[in-house]
Amino acid sequence: MSRIGETFASLKRLGRGGFIPFVVAGDPDLATTERLLIELAAAGANIIELGVPFSDPVADGKVIQRASERALRNGVTLRDALSCVSHIKLHIDVPIVLFSYFNPLLQFGEEQLAGKAGVDAVLVTDLIPEEAEWWTQTLLGQGLDPIFLVAPTTSDERLAYIAQQARGFIYAVSRAGVTGARDQMTRDAEALVKRVRAVSDLPVAVGFGISTPEQVRLVWRFADAAVVGSAIVREIETLDNSPDLVKRVGEFARSLVAPAS
Amino acid sequence: MKESQIKTSEPDEHGHWGKFGGRYVPETLVAPLEELTNEFTRARHDNNFWRELNLLLRDYAGRPTPLFHAQRLSTHAGGAQIYLKREDLLHTGAHKINNALGQALLARRMGKQRVIAETGAGQHGVATATVCALFGLRCVIYMGAEDVRRQSLNVFRMRLLGADVITVDAGTRTLKDAINEALRDWVTNVHDTYYLLGSALGPHPYPLMVRDFQSVIGREAREQILSATGKLPRALIACVGGGSNAIGLFHPFIADEAVRLIGVEAGGCGDSLGKHAARFHSGEKSGGGRVGVLQGTMSYVLQDPNGQIATTHSISAGLDYSAIGPEHAFLHDNGRAEYIRSSDAEALEGFRLCAKLEGIIPALETAHAIMPAIRVARELPRDDAIIVNLSGRGDKDVQLVADLQTR
Numbered sequence: 001m002s003r004i005g006e007t008f009a010s011l012k013r014l015g016r017g018g019f020i021p022f023v024v025a026g027d028p029d030l031a032t033t034e035r036l037l038i039e040l041a042a043a044g045a046n047i048i049e050l051g052v053p054f055s056d057p058v059a060d061g062k063v064i065q066r067a068s069e070r071a072l073r074n075g076v077t078l079r080d081a082l083s084c085v086s087h088i089k090l091h092i093d094v095p096i097v098l099f100s101y102f103n104p105l106l107q108f109g110e111e112q113l114a115g116k117a118g119v120d121a122v123l124v125t126d127l128i129p130e131e132a133e134w135w136t137q138t139l140l141g142q143g144l145d146p147i148f149l150v151a152p153t154t155s156d157e158r159l160a161y162i163a164q165q166a167r168g169f170i171y172a173v174s175r176a177g178v179t180g181a182r183d184q185m186t187r188d189a190e191a192l193v194k195r196v197r198a199v200s201d202l203p204v205a206v207g208f209g210i211s212t213p214e215q216v217r218l219v220w221r222f223a224d225a226a227v228v229g230s231a232i233v234r235e236i237e238t239l240d241n242s243p244d245l246v247k248r249v250g251e252f253a254r255s256l257v258a259p260a261s
Numbered sequence: 262m263k264e265s266q267i268k269t270s271e272p273d274e275h276g277h278w279g280k281f282g283g284r285y286v287p288e289t290l291v292a293p294l295e296e297l298t299n300e301f302t303r304a305r306h307d308n309n310f311w312r313e314l315n316l317l318l319r320d321y322a323g324r325p326t327p328l329f330h331a332q333r334l335s336t337h338a339g340g341a342q343i344y345l346k347r348e349d350l351l352h353t354g355a356h357k358i359n360n361a362l363g364q365a366l367l368a369r370r371m372g373k374q375r376v377i378a379e380t381g382a383g384q385h386g387v388a389t390a391t392v393c394a395l396f397g398l399r400c401v402i403y404m405g406a407e408d409v410r411r412q413s414l415n416v417f418r419m420r421l422l423g424a425d426v427i428t429v430d431a432g433t434r435t436l437k438d439a440i441n442e443a444l445r446d447w448v449t450n451v452h453d454t455y456y457l458l459g460s461a462l463g464p465h466p467y468p469l470m471v472r473d474f475q476s477v478i479g480r481e482a483r484e485q486i487l488s489a490t491g492k493l494p495r496a497l498i499a500c501v502g503g504g505s506n507a508i509g510l511f512h513p514f515i516a517d518e519a520v521r522l523i524g525v526e527a528g529g530c531g532d533s534l535g536k537h538a539a540r541f542h543s544g545e546k547s548g549g550g551r552v553g554v555l556q557g558t559m560s561y562v563l564q565d566p567n568g569q570i571a572t573t574h575s576i577s578a579g580l581d582y583s584a585i586g587p588e589h590a591f592l593h594d595n596g597r598a599e600y601i602r603s604s605d606a607e608a609l610e611g612f613r614l615c616a617k618l619e620g621i622i623p624a625l626e627t628a629h630a631i632m633p634a635i636r637v638a639r640e641l642p643r644d645d646a647i648i649v650n651l652s653g654r655g656d657k658d659v660q661l662v663a664d665l666q667t668r
Contacts (some may be wrong), residue, residue: 055432055569056555058444059287065431077567102554103284107568108459126285126554130275153292153451162288177449 002145003120004168008224009047017220019044019257020205020223022099022229024051024067025084028241032096034088035237035246041092043253049123049227052081052100059125061099061180063230066237078104078113086104086118095120097147097168102127114142121168129165136165138140149173152188156195163200170196172223174208180230181211190222205212216256228256268516269481270588270597278591283393285554290444293451298466300371305473310366316341316361320476322352322357326478326483328648333618334635335574341483341495341641343634343644345621345651346482346510351474355624355653356478356506357388357459363474365392365632368455375450378457379443381408381436383415384577385459390424400424403442406434408578415657433572436502441558446581457654460585463566464557468587475509483513490646494601496521496637500629501600502538502579504586506652511598521599523637524589525630527575528602534563538573539602540585541593552590555583560590576605577625577658603629612655612662624653625661 001009011018021040025033033050040048053071057064078100085096094154098119105113105124113122122144129136129148136146145168150159152175163170176181193204206219208228219226235252239245264604276282284294304310323331326347343418348356368376378385386402393400402424409416409428419426432438440463445545446455461471479497486494497514499507501524511522529537535551542562543550546566549571553562563571563583575581592598603611616622623631627650634649641647 056437056441058441058556059448061445067539072569073612079567103562103570104568105565107551107556107564107566125287126557128284128286128288131283131285149288151287151289151292153289155292158291173287173289178445 001142001169001173004047004145007095008169011046011224018046018205018225019216019245020047020049020227021045021232021253022049022051022227023232023236024053024064025081026053026071026074026143027067027233027236028060028070029074030076030080030084032245034084035197036249037084038060038091039246039250040253041094043250045094045253045259046225047095047097049099049229050081051098052078052098053103054104055159056099057101059178061178061230063234063237064179067233078108082118089118097121097123099123099125101125110138114138114144121147123147125149129162140167142246147171150192150196152176152192154232159195160199166202167256169203169224170200171227172196172204172206174210177208179208181234182209185209185215185218189219193223213256213258213260217260223231232244270468270512270515270592272465276469278588279594281590282468282587283559284557285559286464287448287607289451291450291462293447294464294466296371297367300367301466301470304367306369314363316368318359321359321600322362323350324477325481326350326381328364328482329490330489331354334615335638336613337618338635339640340639340643341645341647342643343638344407344486344489344494344646346478346648348478348506348650348652349621349623349627349654351389353384353391354656355384355388356475356509357385358391359477360459360471360474360505361388361392361457363387364390364470365396365398368398368457369396373453373455375454376457377401377403377446377454378459379403379436379439379441380459381411381439381581382577382624383408383657384624385418385581386424386426387415387422389420389457389459390422393424394422401446402426403429403439403446405429405436405439408435408439411661412578412657414660418468430457432452435578444556445515452529460505461508461588462503462556462558462584468558471505472508472512472588475505476512478506478509478650479511479513480509486646486648490515492635493517493520494646494648495641496523496647497650498523498525498630498637498647500525500580500626500636500652501589502527502582502626503528504589506650508586508588510648510650511592515597522592522597523633524600525633526596526600526602527577527629528604528607529574530605534565535572536574537602538563538575538580538582540583541586541600542602558587560584560587561593576608577629579624579626580629603634607632609662621651622655622659624655625652625658627652628655
């Protein structure tokens with residue numbers, strides 16, 4: 001079983017929901033990203049998604065677009081994101097999912113990625129399993145989990161097909177739309193998770209639009225983990241290089257997973 | 262690569278021309294793309310659909326467009342006879358209306374009440390706003406801030422036609438960023454929104470569908486040149502941004518192997534990455550055009566070594582784009598079509614020459630094809646012919662050219 005599989009198995013034994021924060025590599029800079037990853041692990045992250053900045057993030061809302069732009073202004077590349085991961089591996093044991101658009105990975109080369117990654121899984125926002133068979137096989141051959149998205153618009157037939165291709169967990173997109181915090185969770189997410197459960201035994205994480213402790217707890221009622229991206233990235237943006245940025249983001253992460261008072 | 266594919270250039274059922282094309286999109290868009298593909302496939306085999314479209318193309322858009330023998334340009338070239346396929350005479354002033362009408366009919370068949378589109382030069386935005394007015398559909402157009410600035414007349418036209426024009430401030434603030442924003446809108450509003458993509462780009466079925474709607478250009482041109490000269494032309498020349506006017510002209514001639522297909526990319530103002538939009542020119546000097554994935558499709562993409570999409574430059578907003586339609590990538594790699602480039606300065610020269618010698622002011626996009634056409638014609642005997650796709654009229658560019666002259 002992969003490290004991600006083990007993580008979900010242990011959460012299940014404990015009867016707990018998982019917490020998966022997301023940050024963009026190099027936002028605001030690479031050294032801070034490394035400290036943030038370590039801090040997020042300490043704050044209770046069970047898995048961390050590390051975003052690779054891309055010039056044309058079509059699936060992202062404004063907050064992550066701006067984070068991507070900040071990282072790119074610093075000249076951050078996929079190679080930098082990977083070295084970030086290899087550095088923090090010495091300090092933390094939390095599985096890392098590389099979260100990227102396809103083109104940077106394609107130019108880097110899948111063999112090279114699989115050989116050197118040091119990450120546990122790869123999620124490609126704009127790669128659906130139909131276009132990815134060769135890619136998936138290469139990842140699997142190197143012990144990396146290919147993670148795929150499912151959406152409220154995904155048909156039952158495709159859900160079954162995607163579930164067959166996916167390893168580690170299935171990422172259920174809570175609603176049609178781009179990434180970004182929303183005040184309200186729709187019922188779409190719960191209905192989608194139910195449909196996934198009907199065709200797959202893989203754990204299901206729910207993401208897109210989750211920004212509050214209440215929303216995290218709500219997701220835990222029907223899914224195995226909650227992904228929080230834009231809300232954390234927005235904290236990083238708001239703190240704007242303040243000296244206690246890492247500590248404050250850690251506090252925010254802790255507040256998301258704190259038991260209801 | 263199968264021989265038969267080169268003769269027909271048809272994609273497989275998932276929209277792949279060899280390795281190019283396909284569907285590289287967020288999962289949420291798979292269902293609407295599938296729905297669109299199904300509707301398009303049904304429409305493609307429905308005589309009533311084509312009857313209605315052809316009627317609109319004739320009575321509303323003004324088809325067929327003339328194939329005009331440009332005698333003074335031909336004399337100037339001193340070689341083959343140059344014929345201009347006058348897409349500039351269409352309603353709204355460019356070939357874009359061919360595709361906009363076709364897709365608007367599809368949107369109506371699918372019961373979508375809201376249409377979104379991206380635009381670069383504004384020609385596609387104007388065409389989309391126009392068909393939305395005609396069909397009573399809500400219309401939202403995304404346009405990069407830089408293009409809004411240089412094509413302000415078209416922005417006003419779109420607003421007159423009832424469209425909401427949304428200025429996109431992200432990234433390079435040109436066509437690429439407008440497409441990103443349109444995709445974000447679509448992914449958010451899939452339930453009621455039709456994305457009317459304007460070029461032979463993006464995820465399947467768009468490259469195939471746009472090509473089918475634009476192929477009327479080549480079908481007419483083929484008949485017209487045969488009737489005018491009694492034989493096939495030696496070459497077809499068209500500017501290539503995303504590539505819809507070029508593929509529309511080329512496609513009906515693909516099996517005519519003796520006919521050279523020549524696409525003209527924007528050479529911009531220099532050889533280094535960021536100074537041009539010549540995707541097929543990946544030499545050390547002009548750097549950066551490699552196979553990659555952008556906005557839903559695999560094709561040649563101008564990018565840096567790390568796979569970040571490069572900025573582009575062209576004097577014409579409509580050619581100012583980092584990627585090229587996947588069918589062009591396919592025709593390039595199998596050698597059926599050739600792709601050359603023309604600089605900003607050369608485009609301006611073509612713009613003036615066409616105006617002075619023929620009394621036709623072409624769009625700056627179109628103008629990129631004029632000087633290359635003269636060079637091609639010069640190499641050929643006088644009793645042969647070549648066709649240039651006069652894809653759009655230049656009224657929208659007059660102010661920009663005037664400003665350049667006074668600088």
